[in-house]
Amino acid sequence: MIKRKVPMWLFPLAFHNDDNIKYYACLAIAVLVANKEIEAAVLKSGTLDLVEPFVTSHNPFEFAKSNLAHAHGQSKNWLQRLVPVLSSKREEARNLAAFHFCMEAGIKKQQGKTEIFGEIGAIEPLKNVASCPNAVASKFAAQALRLIGEEVPHKLSQQVPLWSSEDVREWVKQIGFAEYANNFIESRVDGDLLLQLTEDNLKDDIGINNGIRRRRFTRELQNLKKMADYSSRDTANINTFLQGIGPEFSIYTYSMLNAGVDKESIRGLSEDQLIKECSITNSIHRLRILDSIRAKENALGVSMEESLDKSLDVFVSYRRSNGSQLAR
Template identity: 90%
Template sequence: MAHGTAETSSSGAGSQRPVDWGAMGHLFIRLARTSRPLIRRFSSEFIDKEQRSLKSGEVTQHETQNRSAATMRLQTESFTTEKNTMAAQQQSQTITSTGVINQHLAQSSHQNITFSKGLSTKTIVSSQSSQIMNGQNIKMIEGDILPASFDDLENLCAKSSPQEVEKAKEKYKSLLEKAIKKIKGIKGEGSKQVPSILNRLNEMIRKAWEVPTHGHELGTSLCNALRTSGGLDFLLTNNSDDEQQFASAKLLEQCLTTENRDYVVANGLEMVVTSACVCTKNSNSVDHSRVGTGILEHLFKHSETTCSDVIRLGGLDSVLFECRKNDVETLRHCAGALANLSLYGGAENHEAMIKRKVPMWLFPLAFHNDDNIKYYACLAIAALVANTEIEAAVLKSGTLDLVEPFITTHNPSEFANSNLAHAHGQSKHWLQKLVPVLSSKREEARNLAAFHFCMEAGIKKQQGNTELFMDIGAIEPLKKVASCPNAIASKFAAQALRLIGEEIPHKLSQQVPLWSTEDVREWVKQIGFAECAPNFSDSRVDGDLLLQLNEENLKNDIGITNGIRRKRFSSFNWSKRSPSTLLSLKLGAHSAKPIWKKIRKI
């Protein structure tokens, strides 16, 4: 770095002296104030910026040039002062696929101030320049392990080819395995590098998850590599200080996929839950709260036994304590954790939730401005209300009333893309836990379950994984919901079936007496009497006539000769078909009177 100043005078008066910049500034101001009435001010500014990027194969060259110039002039009848400033900066950088960086930086500036009064002229020149040349090959950062940037991950998009995705996947799997091997071999003073390396791994995996459409494949691949390379073991057993423990917790929170959750539960559940609870108790750090609740959110979607263990170790209490916080990301994890516990917990853990007044805690979450918090709070309450033993306590909280306003004002596909938390969809096991909610007797629960399956259908279609719905047994429940009179649930269920390429069933009216013979035939199929459907059609049984059938008609005219089957047909629960008509249909010898009269009373 070189600096220089020079002073010249045309008045011939005296010797050179250092310039007093402060005095000169005050002099200009005094002269400006005392040199009225004529004052002219002139100023101009010029800025030029050029940026070029050239990519050839696996080599990328970036070059940036910045140039600026400014002129300021103040003129009165008695003096003139002028200031000219020029600056230039040039930077070039070369990055290869191995992370090699050749970097060059040069910058310079020049400043000229001229002051004239009468025959005297004074010029002050100040210039400075600096040049940094770095010709070294900086292959990697963090001890020759990880690249300086993850540009190739950031450049992947939904339209990226399978070859590009596979190339990125193999590259970063290799880098992750090398990084884990490196940190496992670090001893003594070198261990101070470990938190920094773990943080870089965390950033790398986070960027992999963020890739549109392909993020699930990339993220899952890296998480599997972390487990198979011994990285999970390292995170569970090597936490020598607070900094390393938190760095390990952050990375773990990013990597708790289904397989990794299994591994953690089998090899270090208590340690991980304890670490997560410690994070939530660090009231001065938002980052700690986010990581702690994020880990607990993942652990609550493993199994009923694991949920019991996490509750016993203080996990649920920590989540409820964090519900008091204002941080949106933390509350998202809390809502997700309670939704997972509601789906995976089972009856015993539901009782523990009621004991801790979880439905009451869900109310402010379901009322939150953030859609993600609101949605998973509603999902939690919908899953809880399916348990009839705690239904009264759930209804008492009033949270269930907030479900319908949400789903009627949101679009499933748009909501899916609103947050990375559900942009890649839920796991097969998680969705399997949601299937029974489609058959809940509560309309609000059915509506929300259908909404979620509609959202998941769009996501899984993009991922090419629609066969998952057949594997988890969701097709038939979706068809039943799609054909039901419930307008909201049937709309979302039909949309889900359409997205995954399934046939959309015949939709029935909510008014049974208005059913056509075709409606009756479809309904008979849905309740498990498909072989009798032609007989109903041949007898031209419509909705009005259906409600007048007695046991003799079923036996002699419809052909249901088996008495037990007639009894099952007669005891069909109409609340599943038409909540606003009949609670049940009891057919017998006494039912020759028109049963539809009962409908009019309801």
């Protein structure tokens, strides 16, 4: 697939005026990016960026009626191949897979064939997606479950800082650490504390003694930090600034907010403060953050200079016998 540059030639198809061609091009790229072996090459093509605008601007039930090509739904074998995409680590891939299963649920309900979702093993993945903090995917997965008569699980908000201890326990169970879920309850870990957990906390307070398991938990926690909504705390749009550097920089949003970083103080941040106050241990990331702050300051300075350099029209009023006149 990569040798034949499939992600590249899917790009113009995903830009096609025909919504159906666009949809299946996006679906193909979502399936490809779910494969870890070729994920990097797919991301490089830029085609994945077109998935989100499509799913947020279309209704799965209306789209199902738009073309006979998918009005009758896909076969059991076809749908079975799409099930693993529901568990993809890429948000865009999960969004489109959930969109498609929502569309298929409506079609299969009309056909009286809703049992097909149980036969292909799609129920549990749909429940996992429906309860996750991903707003787009969870909405479509929940709709699909309702249509096929399945119970919709507890929904987790994207506003992780506002999570209760029960929300934290539910998330811990979702990511495969159910045996430690009650430990989080006993320690009264809410969303605020969850976002501040260190590896020492995981070992000493939660009891995850296996180092590899702690790394796995930390990886899931970092993924959560990337998709979290910090608007309840982030009045200075620190997360937007960090995402502008790269999506992976969102993992530092909460530590910077807790350190008191705002629109004014961010301008004077030093590398030492990023280490000690914001707990940013990655030296490359510190340099990129500082470079971005400087670049923003320089751009602001140039903009102000250009504004001051603009010529001003001066009007002088002088009196004449027949009234005041303006001279330019």
